[in-house]
Amino acid sequence: MKLIGSLTSPYVRKVRVVMAEKKLDYEFVLENVWAENTQIQAHNPLGKVPCLLMDDNGSLFDSRVIVEYLDTLSPVGRLIPQQGRDRAATKCWEAIADGVLDAALAIYIETHRRPAELRSQQWIDRQYGKINVALDSMDKSLDDQPFCMGVNFSLADVAVGCALGYLDLRFSELNWRSKYGNLQRLEEKLQTRPSFMATVPVQS
Structure with missing residues (x-):
């Protein structure tokens, strides 16, 4: 998986913390969404980070959506009660x-x-x-x-x-x-x- 984000965004940090707690491997790709040459909208039509690129080339965006998905990938350190x-x-x-x-x-x-x-x-x-x-x-x-x-x-x-x-x-x-x-x-x-x-x- 690849996580597109910045070192400043607190929403990106939330995803990174969850990935660390869940012990998930990923590549962190830095992106400045304010730059004229940003390519973020190729993956997230809203032009925001974080954006998670999955192994099948699909993408997820919005930190709440991403962390909920990540919590299902491993039983290690369950962060969200299931019901x-x-x-x-x-x-x-x-x-x-x-x-x-x-x-x-x-x-x-x-x-x-x-x-x-x-x-x-x-x-x-x-x-x-x-x-x-x-x-x-x-x-x-x-x-x-x-x-x-x-x-x-x-x-x-x-x-x-x-x-x-x-x-x-x-x-x-x-x-x-x-x-x-x-x-x-x-x-x-x-x-x-x-x-x-x-x-x-x-x-x-």
Whole structure:
């Protein structure tokens, strides 16, 4: 398999962490979707990463779709419960973590890709509001549990860890650790895992 992505994208990192946890072999292909000569749309019509190219030349895109597929490839380190309420709860954790990323990326694009005269501070403030409410909700839901879903490491922790890592990369001024001690405790635990240590995002 080949994974097309970047060293900055938190969605790509989520897939890379899952692949490491599942002990899956793959080739990592770097792609800059903002470059004029990008070829990403040959594999993903939406022009986004991550994109997974499979051995039969088929492709999967959207990190949520890819990680769900990857979790079925090996019984090693099952990350998503197979059915029931725990499965839904795990996916809800992933959804709120991805929501933090969606808002963070919206801010980054607005402030770095959009002409200054067209930027909307009201829009930016709205996205910051989403991030703060989501972090507060995740912190309270985590409470004193070792992991998001209780005692077992899961996709929920992968998603949350990647979201917090991206905030550190792009929005260090948020200083989220000073407000959300439960998330800080989780993040410190995740950073000791080889899958997270090997995929630390790179500033670009």
